[in-house]
Amino acid sequence: MKSALQKTDPAVYKIIQKEEKRQQETLSMIPSENWFSPSVREAVGSVFSHKYAEGNIGKRYYEGCVHVDELETLAIERAKKVFSLPKNWTANVQALSGSNANLAVYLALLQPGDTILAMYLPDGGHLSHGWSFEPDVEKRDKEVQSGSLVYEGGSRKINISAMLYNPIQYKTSKKTHQFDYKAIAEIAEKYQPKLIITGGTAYPRIINHKKIKAIAKKIHAYYLADIAHEAGLIAGGAFPSPVGIADVVTMTTHKTLKSGRGAIILAHEDIIHKINLAILPGLQGGPHNHNIAGICVGLGEALSPAFKKYAAQIIKNTGDLALELQKQSFKLVTNGTDKHFVLMNLSEEPILGRPFARVLALAGITANYSTMPWDSRPPRNPSALRLGTPWLTTRGMKKNEIKKIAKWIREAMTIASQWADMSFEGMEEEAKQSKDIKRISQEVKDLCKKFLVA
């Protein structure tokens, strides 16, 4: 039987079908992506998207919110259980995204112009942690060559967090590419930020939350742990949690947590009260109730024993991926990983991050290029490539499949090396025509067909 959409809008229906086929027949190794359960998708597609519900539980500006209240209460209760919140801690589930969640924290706890100290974006931080870029290449090179572990910002304040606040960023150690806690403490003492932030997108190692909290406490600063990437690993008990250590915890819900798109903020009730006001009227209008429904269902799934196994399997699969890539003579930033992705250092390979990501995509492996610590190359053409396993793990893939994937990645690099001197477009054209790349793409498809997801 034809679906409603198929009957009324076959053009959109067809595009959705093609996207589903692409997702099923290729390997998504972008660590911030995942495949949600049919129940999460059903909740997100529900009638809750029709409803306006500005305000908070029991205090809405619209009538007809009795079931929205019920839903949001359940989502908050589940968040408390999943993240083992201390007494008097609660959650806000209304932020539309991770960036909005972070902005809400700044609005709630800071005054415009206050100093925030966060991780340097090219080392794996996040745009919303106060990024400003330096377009002057000479100035940029000088800054990198100085070897300083502090970034005082560039002249182009490209994120609102840098326009409204005064961001200072700490870099990772030049030697280990990991956090240098002593240096962070010294930077904090010198710049006296009101807020210290950890977390981001491309730091493959565990962060010592206790050490960061101690640094923040000494200078009477708040500590915000952004666990957007690790939320599912923490929910499944496979990774250390900052809950009960940091003052505020923010996360997106659609990465390792597999709960549809949205965000959660966790903190003591007093802080959440301020954050609720920062969300509305500070930043947003009506919450996306349908997304809160997805989050609620995803959190319910995260409470199951199967999710614990899932989180542990992600860590195992990524460890195996690191090992297999190293066997294939690839270099990894920090020589490995503690979590759900690896950062490949391609600086000594014939092809760097951006062109290699395109070659891999044509071979059926979707990844994304990335900056890496102490990389002097520009963000649009950096040296690294980020590869994660959350989605592969959702599909049920394990060591045998990981081994094959690492082999295909090396094969793709060997094939692409013959195009090393070409322009990006020239290389892309060659890759599109290449029989060898087509052969890998077919092998990937054959594997994917054995691991279809509902």
Ligand code: DSN
């Ligand atoms: N876009 C996310 C990621 O890929 O890590 C961060 O916001």
